[in-house]
Amino acid sequence: MTDGTSRSAQRGRPGYDLDSLLHTAVKVFHERGYDGTSMEDLAKRLGITKSAIYYHVPSKQELLRLSVNRALDALFAVLDEPESGTGAAIDRLHHVVWRSVEVLVDELPFVTLLLRVRGNSKVERQALARRRELDHLVGELVAEAEHEGSLRLDVDPALTSRLLFGMVNSLIEWYRPRHGLTKNEIADAVTKIAFDGLRRPAT
Amino acid sequence: MTDGTSRSAQRGRPGYDLDSLLHTAVKVFHERGYDGTSMEDLAKRLGITKSAIYYHVPSKQELLRLSVNRALDALFAVLDEPESGTGAAIDRLHHVVWRSVEVLVDELPFVTLLLRVRGNSKVERQALARRRELDHLVGELVAEAEHEGSLRLDVDPALTSRLLFGMVNSLIEWYRPRHGLTKNEIADAVTKIAFDGLRRPAT
Incomplete structure (x- = not known):
């Protein structure tokens, strides 16, 4: 052209x-x-x-940097929302999980790129460092929920955190907009299963 | 040499x-x-x-084929275990999830390779076809558990299946043998959170 x-x-x-x-x-x-x-x-x-x-x-690296930072900025912003900062830790955690699902759906290609970064360049290592910071903040929230007595006691909180966001992040593997599921439906399903389990409660 | x-x-x-x-x-x-x-x-x-x-x-392709089939064979074998075939569907599902976690830990590099296959060759497409068959069989088990009334009614069973194995498969992203977690501890955590939730039950 x-x-x-x-x-x-x-x-x-x-x-x-x-x-x-x-x-x-x-x-x-x-x-x-x-x-x-x-x-x-x-x-x-x-x-x-x-x-x-x-x-x-100026470079392809800069395209990568802008793309992964777009995902990271959106995920960090969730932690700055008022609902992530006030109230019982378990409710704040619920909010963070719900909103993280929404961010994954909204920014799917960018979050997918972020989650596949392996640290092969400075830009990738910076992205991994910000991801670790994010994991750390979420881990603290899980620990707070444990201390307030909201979490089951028979699972290690660090493992809980990994599995919880393992479930959230699995979206990049199977979610496609054409499936017709709204982000609301997915966030609802993720939080219900993660917080209360898939088993039908005894009545 | x-x-x-x-x-x-x-x-x-x-x-x-x-x-x-x-x-x-x-x-x-x-x-x-x-x-x-x-x-x-x-x-x-x-x-x-x-x-x-x-x-x-005879070829690099054959190394790939043998590697992904090693993972697939181990996962299919779980479905052939007696505990996967008799009893309430929810208990069979519990067994399949528990044993799948064990297979992921035991065959971590091979399952990781399998889960990253994108379908760029005949071998990869055959692997994806076998994965779909596996997903289908697990999906049927989830549907059975729904029909017997063991699953919560407010989440779509197909979505339950995706999220459940999303949590299981997340192991390839974060589990490293040096973490010191046994496969038993991980299978226990996954099944507790997935089936009954991370929230402490009201007493």
Whole structure:
């Protein structure tokens, strides 16, 4: 394309804004793998020139950084919500789990990328460090719920935390928007099973 | 190495048996990615010649096929155990979940490989087909438990099945043998949380 010099480029938007660029980049990363994707591949898929991409970001690494931080920022924001900070720890935990499911559904491709990061570069290691911080904050909340006596006593709280978010994060493996399940239905199912179990209560 | 003509080679075991070969191959696949691993890489890591590998398997694809089938065979075998076939469906489901956790711990690298297969080749597509068959059988068991009235009524059984095995399969992301948790402790935690919830029962 020769849009690099078009009117929209002159206005500062060469065909794509950063948000659409990130969405397409993450899609291509999932298809070809991050390492297997070149800026050339991205330009072809977007139907724009490489320089049009470089207008927005200096490198492929920066696309990765922006993408995983989008997921991380959304997950951290959940912990800053008022309902995550006041009330019984078990209710705050319930809120964090519910809202995390919603974030996973809303930001599915970005969270998927984040959860597949293995630490092969500085950007990936920074993402892993922020993930550990997130796990730590959630772990503290689980520990608080244990101390207030809301959690069953026969399971280790650290293990509870792993399994709880193991269930939440499994969404990236099986959830597809076309399934027709709303994020509300999934958050409801996750919290019901995790907090009260799948077994029908004795009546 | 020149062991290709050593006594052990003449006896038909050129340094490695198939089991050790698979363990090392899967380890290298995890480190470098399946596509990024050549038979040359494997030979170097094993400290044997490529022809010593070809003595056991005709191709890298065959190493992948044997590895994912090892995981699949172990998981299918759980469904054939007597406890998976007799008694209340909820108890059979409990047994299948407990034993699946044990299989994941015992065969961790092989199950990890299986769960990361994306369908990029015939071998991968065959593995995905067997996984779907497994999911289908487990889904039938969950449906049976629902029909006998053992499951809570306010969560869709298909979603229950996804979340239950989402929790089980999350092991590949966080479990490391060095954590010091026994497979018994993990199976106990998974079944307690999944069946009865993490909330302390009201007394």
